[in-house]
Amino acid sequence: MKRQILLSTLSALALSGCAVGPEFAPPVPPVASSGPFISGQDQAFAPDPLPANWWRLYNDPVLDSLVRDALAANTDVRVATARIERARASLRGAKGDRLPQTSIDAGGNYRRLPENQALPGMDREGWNVNAGLNVSYEADLFGRVSRNVEAGRADLAAAQADADAVKVMVVAETTRAYADAASSAARLKVADQIVSLLDHSLSLTRQRHDAGMESGLAVARIATLRQQRAAEIPQIAAQRQAALFRLATLTGRAPADLPPIAGERSVSLEITQAIPVGDGAALLARRPDIRAAEQRLAADTARIGVATADLYPKISFGGSVGSTGPDIGDIFSGGPFNWLIGPLLSWTFPNTEAIRARIDAANADAHASLANFDGTVLVALQETETALNAYSQSLRRRAALQEAQKEAQRATRITRAQQKEGTINSLDLLESERTLAETTAQLADQDAQVSDAQIDLFRALGGGWEESSSE
Numbered sequence: 489m490k491r492q493i494l495l496s497t498l499s500a501l502a503l504s505g506c507a508v509g510p511e512f513a514p515p516v517p518p519v520a521s522s523g524p525f526i527s528g529q530d531q532a533f534a535p536d537p538l539p540a541n542w543w544r545l546y547n548d549p550v551l552d553s554l555v556r557d558a559l560a561a562n563t564d565v566r567v568a569t570a571r572i573e574r575a576r577a578s579l580r581g582a583k584g585d586r587l588p589q590t591s592i593d594a595g596g597n598y599r600r601l602p603e604n605q606a607l608p609g610m611d612r613e614g615w616n617v618n619a620g621l622n623v624s625y626e627a628d629l630f631g632r633v634s635r636n637v638e639a640g641r642a643d644l645a646a647a648q649a650d651a652d653a654v655k656v657m658v659v660a661e662t663t664r665a666y667a668d669a670a671s672s673a674a675r676l677k678v679a680d681q682i683v684s685l686l687d688h689s690l691s692l693t694r695q696r697h698d699a700g701m702e703s704g705l706a707v708a709r710i711a712t713l714r715q716q717r718a719a720e721i722p723q724i725a726a727q728r729q730a731a732l733f734r735l736a737t738l739t740g741r742a743p744a745d746l747p748p749i750a751g752e753r754s755v756s757l758e759i760t761q762a763i764p765v766g767d768g769a770a771l772l773a774r775r776p777d778i779r780a781a782e783q784r785l786a787a788d789t790a791r792i793g794v795a796t797a798d799l800y801p802k803i804s805f806g807g808s809v810g811s812t813g814p815d816i817g818d819i820f821s822g823g824p825f826n827w828l829i830g831p832l833l834s835w836t837f838p839n840t841e842a843i844r845a846r847i848d849a850a851n852a853d854a855h856a857s858l859a860n861f862d863g864t865v866l867v868a869l870q871e872t873e874t875a876l877n878a879y880s881q882s883l884r885r886r887a888a889l890q891e892a893q894k895e896a897q898r899a900t901r902i903t904r905a906q907q908k909e910g911t912i913n914s915l916d917l918l919e920s921e922r923t924l925a926e927t928t929a930q931l932a933d934q935d936a937q938v939s940d941a942q943i944d945l946f947r948a949l950g951g952g953w954e955e956s957s958s959e
Contacts, residue, residue, distance in 0.1 A: 507631020508800065509793020512638075512786045515858060517865045522769035527876035532883055536764035538774070542946050543663050545759045550749055551666050554739055558662040561740025565658055568651035575647040579640035585633045588625040594618070630800040635793035642787035649780035656776060656951035658738060664943045665735035666750065666757065671936035672728030673754035678932040679721050682925045686714035689921050692907075701910070709918050717925055756935040759942060763879075765949060771872055772865060774950040781864040785857040792850040798843045868948075875948040879941040886938055889931040896924040 524535070539545065543555050559565060599613070628634055690710045696702040728751070736746040772778055903920040906912040 506629075507634050507793055508796045509631065509635060510789055512642075512789040514782060515785065515861050517772055520768075521772060521865060521869055522767070524767050525765065525873060525876055527873050527880060528765050528767075530876075530880045532762055532880055533876065534762040534764045535767065537766045537770060538764050538946075538949050542949075542951065543659060545761075545763075546663075546757055548753070548757065550753065551663060551757070554666055554735065554750060555659055555662055557739040557741075558658050559655060562658045562662075562738055563740065564654050565651070568647075568654040572644070572647045572651055575640070575644040579637070579644050582633070582636045582640040585626065585636065586628070588623050590624075591622045593622065625805045627803045627805060629803060630797040631793055632797035632802070635790045635797065639787040639790035639794065642783045642790060646780045646783035646787065649776040649783060652776035653780065656947060659951055660943055660947035662735065662738045663757070663946075664940065665731050665738055666753070667939045667943060668731035668936070669728050669735065669751050670753040671756045671932075671939055672724055672731060673751070674756050674935065675724050675929075675932045676721065676728065677754060678928055679717065679724060682717050682928055683714060683721070686710065686717060686921060686925065689904075689917065690714055692904075693917075696907075706915065706918070709915075710921070713918065713922055713925070717929075720929075757939050758935070763942070763945065765872075765876065765945075768869065771868060771949060775864075775868045776950065778861070778864050778868055781857070781861040785854065785861050788850065788854040788857045792847065792854060795843065795846040795850045798846070799840060868950075871948040872945075875941070875945040879938075879945050882934065882938045882941040886931070886934045889927065889934050893924075893927045893931050896920075896927045900924045 525533075528535075543551055626633065690707070693702055693707050693710050697704065697707050732746060732751050733743045735750060736743045739746070766774075900920045900923075903912060903917045907917045
């Protein structure tokens, strides 16, 4: 009867337990952060949601294949995946504290008892063998175990968000490396065309010099301009190779293993349609760094409860069964059998200063995580607004350069015709040729900058990665 009362009382205590420490409440971003973007009102943008696989908007099968390779083999992605597995293992360990802990003890010794301790008829000297099974279970009355599990879940979610952030980076940088290689190839074509045009002008000027219509100075100046433009070609070629080497690393390959098709594109990578950007609310929900910061705040909040639970007693229910005998056979065939069951109380209340110090440290960690979350939100908004504005301004600059190139081409045609007629000297033609060459080269560079700004925008928007999983 007493045993039943004891068990009923302990069961009631276990069921009535509650988790100490604060309950996590998701932080609320600034109200203004959920509206339309300040810099997103341009016609270059659309309010539609950003698609998950944004790089497919380029409609380039080679790029699609390279991105798949990067997500499968990139070393940073592999590291992030391993960290997810580590967090999952830690969570599994925290959940294991909810289960009874068991142990098996066995031992044997050869002994001799003092004469006054030996029972009548009992050998004073001989073997003594014992074996037992021990079971203990912590009654989580104050939530130490449950808060630890809660923190483990949040750590796992943060690791998954970190992995998504790595994927955003890897996809963006893979696309950028492919775009840089394509833009460099396009700039090489432009540089070759400029040199060819200057070769033609140099040839005409030399013919006029041979006929006594131009000075040697005019020939030298055009030849100098031609060599200056030719000197830019090796630099652009080196930039193209560097982009291809970067692309190989991002896709988990040695440079020699990059397929030749990866470098065949010679037109700048660009989406000509309005870019879907959504709004601030969608951005905050999509950016994996914000999700990671929120989950770290949740984990640190739960750890306040873990530390606070140490202020209260730990109660474990335990029991053991065992047997003792002069040899192993006696243990399993009727040797002396014993058992016990009962609670174990552990409480370090005389020295709470160290515990309260740990609670204060956990609170400080939570405050830091909240500040980090707020900062992450503000940085995300700043990066997105900056990327939107930079892309919009890069389009405006390119439009101006396109008009400038048209005017430079018209001016060059006029000056060439006038030179043939002898109405202008070679210096006027030289100035016209220089202006056209510089404008054309600037336009090619700006095409590359537009492509780069576009990728920066997609990366700032969070890349469309909205994967999540729960335990």
